[in-house]
Amino acid sequence: MDGQLVIRLQFGSNSPIKTLQTRFLPFSNLIYLGKSSIIFIMKTLLNILIKILPAQTAFAHCDLPCGVYDPAQARIEAESMLKITQKYQESKDEVFKIRSIIIKEQRGELVKHHLWVLWTDYFKPEHLEKFPNLHDLFWKATKQAGEAKHSVDPAESQKLLDMIAEIDKIFKETKAAAK
């Protein structure tokens, strides 16, 4: 057939054969596709996109902000981690040492939780404008909570406490400015 190409494509074993006719005409290219083929191709493309695109988080939360925030919650748990590591170093009791590590893990998770709540719920964009290192500080502090979790060196817990103290300083300044 002069000037005309017919291509047949089969989409999957359960799909009917769809005919894709591409007619090479002197002045235009026209592609004829069945409606179900177009839907199938669109769905396939979307299915690929949803697999390959990097995801951002969208919240579908029920949040009931009580408005009560204080870095003291994170500090108390981090102090507990520091004391645990000091007692761990002094102890010769294997059972005590195992219990210490388990409890320190739990306290570390609580530190992370309390820091995240402060970071995401209390601090607002206007705070970030005034304290541009805020994100970096929280990121480093939550990372340090992880370091303190998998270490029995009291120095790691002390570093965490120092970072929480920095956050506390900023927190108090924002509270004072709000009064």
Next chain:
Amino acid sequence: MSLNLHKLLPIYKFKISGNSMSPTLAPGDSVLVSRLSYLIARPKLGQIIALKDPRDRKVLIKRISEIKNEQYFVLGDNESASTDSRSFGWIEKRDIIGKVIYNSKVKI
């Protein structure tokens, strides 16, 4: 430093965190959001959209429940566990990121 080039794309992917869109969307589901849909058409009742929380600009996924004077009242499908326009009020079109066009539950 990441360039976040995917943010220039007309389609964003979001992962759902929370239960307020249950049973339509569960925590961990992924959705594709078209940023172009509302350039040519207006948001319609019943559509699921991604929007920025007017209070803190966090991204939320909700359904349009009422439209009045170019303002939109959005609700979660699981109303008893949703923070939505009942808390933060009507939203403007500029708060809308785009329309949810696909979710990871749909299998082909």
